Amino acid sequence: xxxxxxxxxxxxxxxxxxxxxxxxxxxxxxxxxxxxxxxxxxxxxxxxxxxxxxxxxxxxxxxxxxxxxxxxxxxxxxxxxxxxxxxxxxxxxxxxxxxxxxxxxxxxxxxxxxxxxxxxxxxxxxxxxxxxxxxxxxxxxxxxxxxxxxxxxxxxxxxxxxxxxxxxxxxxxxxxxxxxxxxxxxxxxxxxxxxxxxxxxxxxxxxxxxxxxxxxxxxxxxxxxxxxxxxxxxxxxxxxxxxxxxxxxxxxxxxxxxxxxxxxxxxxxxxxxxxxxxxxx
Amino acid sequence: xxxxxxxxxxxxxxxxxxxxxxxxxxxxxxxxxxxxxxxxxxxxxxxxxxxxxxxxxxxxxxxxxxxxxxxxxxxxxxxxxxxxxxxxxxxxxxxxxxxxxxxxxxxxxxxxxxxxxxxxxxxxxxxxxxxxxxxxxxxxxxxxxxxxxxxxxxxxxxxxxxxxxxxxxxxxxxxxxxxxxxxxxxxxxxxxxxxxxxxxxxxxxxxxxxxxxxxxxxxxxxxxxxxxxxxxxxxxxxxxxxxxxxxxxxxxxxxxxxxxxxxxxxxxxxxxxxxxxxxxxxxxxxxxxxxxxxxxxxx
Numbered sequence: 215x216x217x218x219x220x221x222x223x224x225x226x227x228x229x230x231x232x233x234x235x236x237x238x239x240x241x242x243x244x245x246x247x248x249x250x251x252x253x254x255x256x257x258x259x260x261x262x263x264x265x266x267x268x269x270x271x272x273x274x275x276x277x278x279x280x281x282x283x284x285x286x287x288x289x290x291x292x293x294x295x296x297x298x299x300x301x302x303x304x305x306x307x308x309x310x311x312x313x314x315x316x317x318x319x320x321x322x323x324x325x326x327x328x329x330x331x332x333x334x335x336x337x338x339x340x341x342x343x344x345x346x347x348x349x350x351x352x353x354x355x356x357x358x359x360x361x362x363x364x365x366x367x368x369x370x371x372x373x374x375x376x377x378x379x380x381x382x383x384x385x386x387x388x389x390x391x392x393x394x395x396x397x398x399x400x401x402x403x404x405x406x407x408x409x410x411x412x413x414x415x416x417x418x419x420x421x422x423x424x425x426x427x428x429x430x431x432x433x434x435x436x437x438x439x440x441x442x443x444x445x446x447x448x449x450x451x452x453x454x455x456x457x458x459x460x461x462x463x464x465x466x467x468x469x470x471x472x473x474x475x476x477x478x479x480x481x482x483x484x485x486x487x488x489x490x491x492x493x494x495x
Numbered sequence: 496x497x498x499x500x501x502x503x504x505x506x507x508x509x510x511x512x513x514x515x516x517x518x519x520x521x522x523x524x525x526x527x528x529x530x531x532x533x534x535x536x537x538x539x540x541x542x543x544x545x546x547x548x549x550x551x552x553x554x555x556x557x558x559x560x561x562x563x564x565x566x567x568x569x570x571x572x573x574x575x576x577x578x579x580x581x582x583x584x585x586x587x588x589x590x591x592x593x594x595x596x597x598x599x600x601x602x603x604x605x606x607x608x609x610x611x612x613x614x615x616x617x618x619x620x621x622x623x624x625x626x627x628x629x630x631x632x633x634x635x636x637x638x639x640x641x642x643x644x645x646x647x648x649x650x651x652x653x654x655x656x657x658x659x660x661x662x663x664x665x666x667x668x669x670x671x672x673x674x675x676x677x678x679x680x681x682x683x684x685x686x687x688x689x690x691x692x693x694x695x696x697x698x699x700x701x702x703x704x705x706x707x708x709x710x711x712x713x714x715x716x717x718x719x720x721x722x723x724x725x726x727x728x729x730x731x732x733x734x735x736x737x738x739x740x741x742x743x744x745x746x747x748x749x750x751x752x753x754x755x756x757x758x759x760x761x762x763x764x765x766x767x768x769x770x771x772x773x774x775x776x777x778x779x780x781x782x783x784x785x786x787x788x789x790x791x792x793x794x
Contacts, residue, residue, distance in 0.1 A: 280531040283682030285695030291531050291678035292671060296557035300671025303664040304741060307656070308761075311745055314655040316754035325754075328761030332744075333668065333737050335768040340676040340733040342772055346779035348680050348725040350693035353776050354786075364773070370785035375697025380779075386772050390765060431655045439663065 228470050236477035243480040250491040253413075258483045260406035265445045265479025267399030269471040272298040272449035274392030275334070276385035276459040281377070288355055288378040288385060288458050290341050294450035295443070298396055301337075302442050305330025305397020306404055310435065313405055323401045330397020331390045338381055338389040345380040353380030357458050363387060378458075388459025399445070403479075404438035407486060414490025437486045444482055445475045502746035505651045509644045510739025513669075516640035517734030518727040520560060520669055521677035523633035525685075525726065526626060526719035527551050527600060529559065530674045532682030535704050537607060540616035542702030547619055549626045549715040551603035557670030559599070560641075561663050563634065567592035567642040568662025575658070585646060589639040596638075597631045626715055633719075641665050644738060652742065665738070672734040680726035685718050693783055740764055 240262065247258045275298050278289025290297055309326020316322065345351045354371040355361070356378030361368070364383045372378050381389070411430035416423045452471040457464050524530045526549065533552035540546070553559050571588030575581060601623065608618045645661035648654045654661065686704040687696045708717050744764065748756030 280534040280682075281698075283531040283678040284535065284687060284701070285679060285683040286698055286701075290675045291682065292557065292674040293531075293555045296555045296667070297671050297675065300557050300668045304668050304737065307654070307661075307664055308741060308745065308757075310656060311654050312749065312754065312757065314653075315745075315749050318754055321754040321758065324758050325761070328758050328765070329741055331765050332740060332761050332768075333672075335765045335772075336733055336736045336740070337672055337675045339768050339772045339775070340672075340729055341679070342775050342779075344676055344679050344726070344729055346775050348729070349684050350783055351683075351695060352779040352783050366776075366780065370787060371780065373694035373697070373786050375699055376695035377698075379695040380776075381772075383773055383776055386769065386776075390769070428657070432657050432660060435656050435660045439660070 228473070233473055236473055239477050240480040243484040247484055247487060250488070251414075254410060254487045254491065257406040257410040258480065258487060261403050261441065261483035261486075262476050262479045264399040264401075264403035264406070265441060265483075266472045266476045267402070268298075268302060268396050268442060268445035269449045269452075269475035270468060271302070271330075271392045271395030271397075271399060272446055273453065273457065273465055273468050273471065274388040274395065274460055275301070275457075276338075276381060276389050277453075277456055279456050281456065282379070285345070285349065285351055285373070285379040286376045287456055288353070288380060288382065289456055290337065290381070290389070294453050294457070295446040297337075298392065298446045298449070299442055301330045301334045301393035302396035302400040302446070303439060304333035305393065306400040306435075306438055306442070309397065309401030310404055310431075313401075313408070319405060322405060323398055326401025326404075327394045327398035330393035330395075330400070332393075334389045334393030335386075338386045342381050342386070351379050353382045353385075354378045355382045355385070355458055355461070357463065358384075358461050362461060384461050385459040388461075391460070396442075396446075400438055400442050403441045404434050407434035407437050410487060410490055418490060433489070441479060441482060441486075444478055448475050448478055499746065502652060503743070505647050506739060506742040506746050509647045509742055510735050512640040512644045512647075513738035514731040514735030516637045516644065516669055516731070517673055517676075518723075518731030519633045519636035519640065520556070520673040520734070521730035522719050522723055522727045523630050523637060524556055524673060525677065525681045525722040526633065526715045527630035528715060528718075529553065530556050530678045530681070532678055532686055535682065535686050535702060537611070538702040539704050539706075540611045540614040543614075544703060544706060545616055546704065546706040547622060547712045547714055548704070548706075548718070549604060549622060549630070550607045551600050551630075552607070553599040553603045555670070556674040557667045560637070560670035560673075561667035563592045563596050563638050564641045564645070564666025564669065565659050565663040566595055567638040568645050569659035571642055571646065572658040581646060581650070585639060585642050588642055589635055592638045593631050593635040596634045597627055600627050600630055622714070629716065629719070637669065641669055648742070652746065668737060669734055672737060673730040676730040676733045677722065677726035680729070681718065681722050684725075685721050694786065
């Protein structure tokens with residue numbers, strides 16, 4: 215039980231009725247997209263996969279919120295959705311740039327992942343530097359007694375009356391993995407949207423593909439950021455406050471977030487692809 | 496070759512600007528009490544501790560700076576379309592953004608403090624008058640530098656995103672970096688300066704923030720003075736490294752190994768930071784030792 219907020223409500227299980235309704239929404243969204251334009255199915259599936267990846271990645275990021283700012287709980291002292299968005303968007307920046315330069319899908323999505331991971335690595339490093347060099351507090355987890363990677367023990371390093379503090383190595387690794395996966399998901403969504411918009415807008419507006427490119431890039435970028443925030447916020451609701459990383463018991467809730475974010479991405483993806491469907495209006 | 500040399504120069508300049516932006520952002524958020532530690536400033540009157548600390552926390556730092564930098568970059572972009580000089584356009588964009596920040600500060604302080612009326616926390620008009628302009632000045636530096644970084648990415652390094660979009664992305668990243676590095680120092684080290692050094696704040700002490708200075712009551716300006724000693728520069732280094740290395744690996748290695756060069760460079764950098772982090776963690780454990788040890792040795 216948490217000394218800060220009591221036992222988190224909601225449980226870790228999956229609501230079967232909700233899941234079935236969600237799967238129906240995904241199928242209906244894919245069905246409507248197929249009717250409007252068969253070529254848009256692949257981008258929509260890419261968006262759904264990207265959204266699920268963002269949800270998965272957000273759960274790895276060690277976020278301590280306000281208690282972490284007082285050294286009362288381990289993690290990074292900011293909100294879940296915000297930090298994940300910061301890392302994922304840094305990844306999106308790198309991925310979009312790589313796609314512009316190389317035009318290669320695989321290099322771009324991995325480039326986006328590395329961008330997100332690099333941002334998280336630097337941020338996590340500075341968190342530990344602040345705790346150790348400025349505040350004199352060694353890292354200690356409140357959820358586990360021993361670091362599964364390094365074997366360091368924590369209970370004797372934990373200050374009295376707190377749930378731990380700083381970023382243990384497992385949390386650092388979780389943060390980097392979270393940044394990698396979130397950056398990967400965000401870049402997949404961007405590239406799928408960009409491909410759909412580049413061809414779709416050129417057809418609808420009867421213009422050269424090169425002339426339409428700046429508009430397509432801007433629209434895809436704005437929608438990708440929007441998708442990122444939708445999925446990061448949904449995942450943050452699933453986490454309810456703070457999480458230490460992959461070793462935290464709350465990590466078991468991941469399947470629920472992945473399903474929820476896939477459903478939200480499917481519906482939002484349908485809306486975003488309506489821009490390039492000629493529905494006779 | 497010439498293009499790469501120019502790219503490295505632009506990268507260095509962007510990194511330097513980002514460092515200044517990170518430091519200014521954290522100092523603004525500490526003087527204005529924008530980040531997570533503001534939960535204690537809000538909590539203190541409810542526990543009976545009336546104080547004179549600025550209390551705004553418009554939202555989390557990342558979305559707040561995302562908004563302000565996007566406004567700054569958006570207005571700058573509009574002026575650039577009118578063929579204004581880029582430096583002037585960025586300054587005008589930052590001025591518009593900082594006035595919006597000032598409006599949020601004012602309504603944030605008045606709204607939050609007024610909500611504490613039943614706990615006898617007064618609204619101090621002199622605090623509003625003296626500190627709002629200070630936070631606006633720091634926010635101007637942060638927004639101007641971030642918008643300038645985005646302009647360099649867009650105009651000199653030819654990133655495909657439009658300037659306002661880059662403003663939103665890097666504003667959010669700026670807030671994330673600044674709050675991650677700077678918040679613990681402001682929250683634990685300054686607000687709870689009366690607690691033991693080298694230990695987290697016990698949950699039972701929540702709300703009992705330090706309210707008195709060497710002479711008279713503590714002001715948020717004192718907090719800014721204190722946090723610029725570590726949290727500001729640390730946030731600056733954090734954001735500066737993020738911007739510099741993200742650009743550096745792309746500018747230098749994007750063309751090599753059929754595009755895989757930048758990816759490999761990024762992975763190597765992540766591994767280097769992982770080793771440094773582990774070294775810091777082990778150094779902290781060895782230097783400070785277990786929490787219970789000092790009590791045993793003193794008894």
